[in-house]
Amino acid sequence: MIELQGLTKVYGGKTVVDDVSLTVGQGEFCVLIGPSGCGKSTTLKMVNRLVPLTSGRIVLDGEDVTTLPAEQLRRRIGYAIQSIGLFPHWTVAENIAVVPKLLKWPKARIADRVEELLALFQLDAAEFRDKYPHQLSGGQAQRVGVARALAADPSVMLMDEPFGALDPITRDVLQAELARVHRETGKTIIFVTHDMDEALKLATRIAILNEGRLVQYDRPIELMFEPADDFVRDFLGKADLGLKLLTRRWVHQYVAPAPWADRKASMGELRDIVASHGHVWLVDGEGRPEGLFGARLWRADGDPLGELSRVHPDWMATPDMSMKEALSRMVWRRILALPVVDEQGRLSGEVTMAGVMGRQSEGQAA
Amino acid sequence: MTQAAAFAPLRRGGGRGVLLVVLTAVLVGLVLFMEELEPLFRAWFPDLDNPLYRRETFLRLTLDHIVLVLVSSAISVSVGVAAGLFVTRRAGREFEPMVSAISAIGQTFPPAAVLAIVVPLAGFGFVPTIVALTLYGLLPVVQNTIAGLGTVPPATLEAARGTGMSPRQILLRVELPLAMRVIIAGVRVSVIINIGTATIGSTVGAQSLGTPIIAGLVGDNIAYVIQGAAVVGLLAIVTDMAFERLERRFTFG
Numbered sequence: 342m343i344e345l346q347g348l349t350k351v352y353g354g355k356t357v358v359d360d361v362s363l364t365v366g367q368g369e370f371c372v373l374i375g376p377s378g379c380g381k382s383t384t385l386k387m388v389n390r391l392v393p394l395t396s397g398r399i400v401l402d403g404e405d406v407t408t409l410p411a412e413q414l415r416r417r418i419g420y421a422i423q424s425i426g427l428f429p430h431w432t433v434a435e436n437i438a439v440v441p442k443l444l445k446w447p448k449a450r451i452a453d454r455v456e457e458l459l460a461l462f463q464l465d466a467a468e469f470r471d472k473y474p475h476q477l478s479g480g481q482a483q484r485v486g487v488a489r490a491l492a493a494d495p496s497v498m499l500m501d502e503p504f505g506a507l508d509p510i511t512r513d514v515l516q517a518e519l520a521r522v523h524r525e526t527g528k529t530i531i532f533v534t535h536d537m538d539e540a541l542k543l544a545t546r547i548a549i550l551n552e553g554r555l556v557q558y559d560r561p562i563e564l565m566f567e568p569a570d571d572f573v574r575d576f577l578g579k580a581d582l583g584l585k586l587l588t589r590r591w592v593h594q595y596v597a598p599a600p601w602a603d604r605k606a607s608m609g610e611l612r613d614i615v616a617s618h619g620h621v622w623l624v625d626g627e628g629r630p631e632g633l634f635g636a637r638l639w640r641a642d643g644d645p646l647g648e649l650s651r652v653h654p655d656w657m658a659t660p661d662m663s664m665k666e667a668l669s670r671m672v673w674r675r676i677l678a679l680p681v682v683d684e685q686g687r688l689s690g691e692v693t694m695a696g697v698m699g700r701q702s703e704g705q706a707a
Numbered sequence: 708m709t710q711a712a713a714f715a716p717l718r719r720g721g722g723r724g725v726l727l728v729v730l731t732a733v734l735v736g737l738v739l740f741m742e743e744l745e746p747l748f749r750a751w752f753p754d755l756d757n758p759l760y761r762r763e764t765f766l767r768l769t770l771d772h773i774v775l776v777l778v779s780s781a782i783s784v785s786v787g788v789a790a791g792l793f794v795t796r797r798a799g800r801e802f803e804p805m806v807s808a809i810s811a812i813g814q815t816f817p818p819a820a821v822l823a824i825v826v827p828l829a830g831f832g833f834v835p836t837i838v839a840l841t842l843y844g845l846l847p848v849v850q851n852t853i854a855g856l857g858t859v860p861p862a863t864l865e866a867a868r869g870t871g872m873s874p875r876q877i878l879l880r881v882e883l884p885l886a887m888r889v890i891i892a893g894v895r896v897s898v899i900i901n902i903g904t905a906t907i908g909s910t911v912g913a914q915s916l917g918t919p920i921i922a923g924l925v926g927d928n929i930a931y932v933i934q935g936a937a938v939v940g941l942l943a944i945v946t947d948m949a950f951e952r953l954e955r956r957f958t959f960g
Contacts, residue, residue, distance in 0.1 A: 415871035426866030430959040439870045
């Protein structure tokens, strides 16, 4: 756990960080976000005192570390940056071992730790241990950069736009990997970015800064439902706030019982179900969705039983899929409902366009 | 080992290593056995009564020359690197323009002019020559030290600070190793310049390979000039090649 208390930084009469206080609990993933020049990076660098504090206090695991010598403090806090900054004259293993070496760990323990971290980031130790930074791709280099930050098992990790310089595909992969590493290690992380999608993907808490001040510090969903002011609302992006919200919602939260019938059902039975539900899923002998009557947008005014649609594999939703993706599939396939299937591919429920709307307003009222 | 394997290093850029060995052998041979070449010089310059410099052995002249270069370069390098380090630290940053200017002046001043100034103050011989050579060799060392430290990427420095290295650890483990190639290139230029320039020390009585050259110029004996110049030239080439190999050891990425 780390507490920032009244952090203030004044550069030549200009206050760039103004009384920022926030507590990041054990295992939280806190994202500092805001427009350029909002002081998010400066705030982060004040935590390990790469930027000296004008005033304020930092409490790390209950201990006031504001007056601890900066070098000692930094060896207890992991630090990863956008430009990575691997030492070009050292191998991957030597780069990762920097802080353990400074802390004078025994050689064998350092070697074990390097292996462990390479494995954590899915880099083959035999292949990568003795490589030099210039032999690595951008994604591999940043994995090593993050591994270096984790090397001495710090209780807190600081990350300053670590994925900002990577191409979008590599960035996605590394975001997913960082989320996994966060789950597996339970590290407390403070992460700076200017990319709201990245923040929503990774954060358990988001701190929005503007002009050096902390505007709002909340869980992602709370932030979206109750923005503190117009700045936050604008920053979240008015235009696709609804879609952003759905990146934090999951299919299993929206699933409803699906109207279904066996493929051998009579037209009369089908007509009864369609009359009450508007559409019906046809399932095969194993309970897998096979066809759909109704719920197709361009047939809304015609007879729902006029045309059978075959269920396409792209239609299926799984309980752990994000609602953004489910919605995207509905829009792309122009259907008003998606079948939700279990691991065996059996129909276990459905998510509907109407359901998305219903849940959304429910949340808003709450 | 098969013959092919034995010669593998030669084919992999080892050619220059062989050249260095050959040239060093020629240099040593020339220094030790210059006398044996007397018939050659006699045939080349039939008009000269003494076509071979004999007032001092070439071994003695070469060793004196090397001492002049070593002493002056040692001073240039230690003062130059120290000055370069000082002006790239936070405390000394404001002195950078001054230090650069002083070392530039040291280089633009012709060594002959420095001798003219220093001789009345320090007398003839070794000392004024060392002063002139030291001043002359300072600029490349200072400039390359500053430039070399400047090539260390800011991200690497930030990462080094972020990991909790002390300023001293950052200098010794990160900055100097990464700047070493450029610093050595500066030392290389400085030493090569001084190997050539040390010959003028003979005009103020410091014995060096310049001694036969000056004697030859004064006494109208081209053979003396050629003998001195050949050894100086070879010494410079061999030293330069050795430095090149040293530099390559500090190339990363």
